[in-house]
Amino acid sequence: MDKIDSLNHTKWDCKYHVVFIPKCRRKTLYGQLREQLGDVFRALAQQGHKESRIEEGHLMPDHVHMMIAIPPKYAVCNVVGYIKGKSAIHLARVYGERKRNFVGQYFWARGYFVSTVGRDEEVIRNYIRHQEQEDERLEQLGLWR
DSSP states (O other): OOOOEEOSSOEEOOEEEEEEOBGGGOSTTSHHHHHHHHHHHHHHHHHHSTTOEEEEEEEOSSOEEEEEEOOTTSOHHHHHHHHHHHHHHHHHHHHTTTOTTOOGGGSBOSOOEEEEOGGGHHHHHHHHHHHHHHHHHHHHHHHTO
């Protein structure tokens, strides 16, 4: 949490809250796919941009939340684009033959939400961890209207 990373001539602590969705907010993130994607995202963050790492993450039924540490020498858009692109290719390879409606590199919708974490790191970690329960609670409240 309070770990300061370093490069050759730089000390850094750059964390971002990132949210992105599948095309048409398809609910295909459940089941096998949902379980496997966390490991895929973590591997891609380390593989493509070696110093990047996913610190917290949660796969909702129709979107992805993650807190990712990215060194200042990389642009957030490049790291997120890499993770989205390579994970879509992985999904097409693994599930493309089983389900005909997978469209490979077009799995994720264009764009994403990003905000810097700053001093609110613990608040954002809790938000990511407990958002699904909060959504369910709000859905239950909506049933009584």
